[in-house]
Amino acid sequence: MTKRPLDILVVDDDRDNADSLAEVFALDDHHVTIAYSGEQAIEAFRRGRFDIGFFDVMMPGKSGVESFVEIKAFRPEAKVFFMTGYSGEDLLQQARDHGAMGVFGKPVDPGRLLDAIERAAA
Amino acid sequence: MEGQVERERGAAVRATERPALGSKPARAERWPRLHIFYYLLACLNVSAIAFSLLLGQRVIRAFEVDNQATIIFDRQLQVARAISDAAMEAQAVVIDGLKTRKVDMVEGAFAGKIAEVRSAIARGRLQLAESMTAGVRRRLVLTLGRIETTLAGVETHGRAALHDIGEGRTEAALSSVAAMQARYATLRRQLRDFDQTIALLRTGHSEAGLRKALEFRRSEYLIGGLIIVVIICVLVYGHFMGVLVRRKYRELAEAHEALGQSHVDAVTHAAEVQTVNENMAKLNRQLADNMIRIQEMQKEAIKKGKLAQLGQLTATVAHELRNPLGTIKNSLFLLERKVRGKGLAIAPQIERITTSVGRCDDIINQLLDFSRSRQPDLALTNFDMWLEDALEEELQRLPAAVSLHFAPGLGNAQAAFDRARMSRVVVNLLANASEAMVGKGDGRGQSQGRELRISVTTRQTARGVEMTVADNGPGISAENMRRILEPLFTTKSFGTGLGLPAVEKIMEEHGGGMEVSSAEGQGARFTVWFPVRPGSEPRAA
Numbered sequence: 244m245t246k247r248p249l250d251i252l253v254v255d256d257d258r259d260n261a262d263s264l265a266e267v268f269a270l271d272d273h274h275v276t277i278a279y280s281g282e283q284a285i286e287a288f289r290r291g292r293f294d295i296g297f298f299d300v301m302m303p304g305k306s307g308v309e310s311f312v313e314i315k316a317f318r319p320e321a322k323v324f325f326m327t328g329y330s331g332e333d334l335l336q337q338a339r340d341h342g343a344m345g346v347f348g349k350p351v352d353p354g355r356l357l358d359a360i361e362r363a364a365a
Numbered sequence: 366m367e368g369q370v371e372r373e374r375g376a377a378v379r380a381t382e383r384p385a386l387g388s389k390p391a392r393a394e395r396w397p398r399l400h401i402f403y404y405l406l407a408c409l410n411v412s413a414i415a416f417s418l419l420l421g422q423r424v425i426r427a428f429e430v431d432n433q434a435t436i437i438f439d440r441q442l443q444v445a446r447a448i449s450d451a452a453m454e455a456q457a458v459v460i461d462g463l464k465t466r467k468v469d470m471v472e473g474a475f476a477g478k479i480a481e482v483r484s485a486i487a488r489g490r491l492q493l494a495e496s497m498t499a500g501v502r503r504r505l506v507l508t509l510g511r512i513e514t515t516l517a518g519v520e521t522h523g524r525a526a527l528h529d530i531g532e533g534r535t536e537a538a539l540s541s542v543a544a545m546q547a548r549y550a551t552l553r554r555q556l557r558d559f560d561q562t563i564a565l566l567r568t569g570h571s572e573a574g575l576r577k578a579l580e581f582r583r584s585e586y587l588i589g590g591l592i593i594v595v596i597i598c599v600l601v602y603g604h605f606m607g608v609l610v611r612r613k614y615r616e617l618a619e620a621h622e623a624l625g626q627s628h629v630d631a632v633t634h635a636a637e638v639q640t641v642n643e644n645m646a647k648l649n650r651q652l653a654d655n656m657i658r659i660q661e662m663q664k665e666a667i668k669k670g671k672l673a674q675l676g677q678l679t680a681t682v683a684h685e686l687r688n689p690l691g692t693i694k695n696s697l698f699l700l701e702r703k704v705r706g707k708g709l710a711i712a713p714q715i716e717r718i719t720t721s722v723g724r725c726d727d728i729i730n731q732l733l734d735f736s737r738s739r740q741p742d743l744a745l746t747n748f749d750m751w752l753e754d755a756l757e758e759e760l761q762r763l764p765a766a767v768s769l770h771f772a773p774g775l776g777n778a779q780a781a782f783d784r785a786r787m788s789r790v791v792v793n794l795l796a797n798a799s800e801a802m803v804g805k806g807d808g809r810g811q812s813q814g815r816e817l818r819i820s821v822t823t824r825q826t827a828r829g830v831e832m833t834v835a836d837n838g839p840g841i842s843a844e845n846m847r848r849i850l851e852p853l854f855t856t857k858s859f860g861t862g863l864g865l866p867a868v869e870k871i872m873e874e875h876g877g878g879m880e881v882s883s884a885e886g887q888g889a890r891f892t893v894w895f896p897v898r899p900g901s902e903p904r905a906a
Contacts, residue, residue, distance in 0.1 A: 257688040263695035270702055301684060328687035329680050329733065332742060332785070350690035350726060353698040 254284040255299035267353045281305030300327040308338045413591040444489035451481035468531035518548035676736040734867035741783035749773035774824035793864040794834040802838035829896035841883040
């Protein structure tokens with residue numbers, strides 16, 4: 244199966260988590276950019292384009308959902324999945340309302356994330 | 366408030382009683398006076414009757430006396446006539462003797478006539494002795510005495526004349542006859558006096574009778590008046606008695622009514638007191654209930670407070686643990702990919718790490734299920750369809766030895782429930798059933814050659830939607846059954862003991878509940894239920 248390499252943005256304040264996930268995607272030859280905060284994620288989206296984003300929800304500063312809402316304002320076509328350890332249902336509902344692709348509960352099975360990428364890219 | 370009302374009421378009762386108490390003796394005093402009046406009236410009546418009887422007696426007596434007097438007067442007159450007749454005949458006999466000169470024949474006749482006169486006088490005397498008032502009798506007896514004396518003269522002269530005739534002394538005989546005639550004339554005069562005396566007496570008697578009659582008439586008037594007075598008095602007495610009796614009866618009726626009213630008042634009062642008592646008892650019960658409720662609420666608040674703290678702690682821990690768990694998973698994934706096909710034979714270790722990560726995740730989930738407390742996010746959903754999807758997903762996690770059977774019984778019925786929370790119920794119940802039968806790979810509950818089966822059924826009942834998860838595992842002992850819903854109670858080597866309490870909690874949040882039935886060796890049945898719509902009343906079965 245020949246896969247088109249994608250530009251992926253991984254956003255998580257937990258560096259280990261962000262880095263390991265970036266490695267998983269990199270293993271499948273995707274171009275991965277890492278942001279360790281919501282602000283960095285917004286900045287990254289302003290500078291470049293990403294096929295898919297994987298956002299942690301609960302982060303110091305701007306939350307994943309807040310950042311997503313901001314990004315959606317100038318990149319309506321942005322495709323973002325959320326990953327959450329534990330967060331309020333309201334926040335997740337807000338994300339869905341703004342067109343989030345889906346929500347994964349942590350710890351996420353990396354295989355499922357790769358499947359999701361394939362579905363999103365298709 | 367109630368006490369004040371009672372006091373006012375009591376004052377009113379006393380106020381109405383006071384004049385009644387004051388008026389009673391005055392009324393009662395009238396009765397003895399009336400008795401005296403009645404006795405007086407009776408005395409008057411009796412005296413009128415006595416007077417009347419006495420008057421009657423006197424009238425009868427007067428009538429008798431009058432009658433007797435009349436008879437006596439008549440008899441005396443007859444006596445007078447007999448005397449007069451016999452005396453006249455005696456004189457005529459003497460004169461006949463003078464003419465005939467047959468003295469012997471005449472003497473006997475003369476003596477007979479004189480004897481007749483004497484007999485008449487004696488009869489008159491006898492009659493007078495029997496009756497008449499003393500005064501009248503004396504007068505008549507005196508007259509009769511005089512007549513007798515005169516008669517003696519007549520006899521003496523008559524005899525002398527007859528003797529002289531017999532002797533042939535005509536001169537002397539004529540003189541004796543003249544003396545005899547003189548005496549006879551006296552006798553006639555005396556008899557006239559006698560008659561006149563009787564006539565006078567009769568007149569006097571009649572006048573006395575008239576006077577007596579007048580007196581009787583006066584008495585009669587008196588008695589009549591007395592009777593009229595008595596009758597009037599009786600009428601008046603009767604009238605007043607009637608009035609009095611009517612009044613007494615009315616008073617009695619009023620008293621009776623008052624008594625009845627006071628009885629009714631007493632009954633009403635008693636009923637009020639009872640009502641107040643009942644209300645007090647009710648209030649007491651409510652107070653006790655409220656205190657119990659407050660205690661329960663306090664406990665609940667403390668529990669909730671603790672749970673909220675626990676929830677917050679768990680949420681933080683969950684978040685903080687899940688990130689490293691994610692990192693482990695990612696790293697394992699990378700390791701597995703990197704060593705694949707290099708003959709390092711570390712697959713079992715990788716598998717073990719994966720399982721352990723999974724178990725850590727389960728523990729976090731159970732902690733979250735139990736400690737999270739929030740209103741379920743209800744959405745109308747086709748329960749059977751949703752459950753089928755959920756079971757499909759869970760089937761992947763169940764050991765291969767366990768078969769899962771689903772018998773939907775709700776049709777297209779929709780129910781309002783929180784899908785995320787309800788999925789935790791399904792996960793927990795399935796895990797519970799599966800682990801009871803095959804354990805978590807720790808060697809417990811082996812199949813021993815029979816089919817390990819989990820049956821999931823749904824149905825609509827009076828209380829709403831019911832879902833039963835039944836297994837044919839070892840079942841639950843009576844001892845364990847008592848403790849099955851205690852948080853942290855577990856029979857497993859790796860269990861938090863929070864799974865079933867979490868299920869019960871989630872069902873309660875949906876307004877439903879959970880029931881467990883089991884016998885050791887015969888599997889277990891967990892039935893959860895919740896109303897079709899929140900707050901909807903259970904329909905009659």
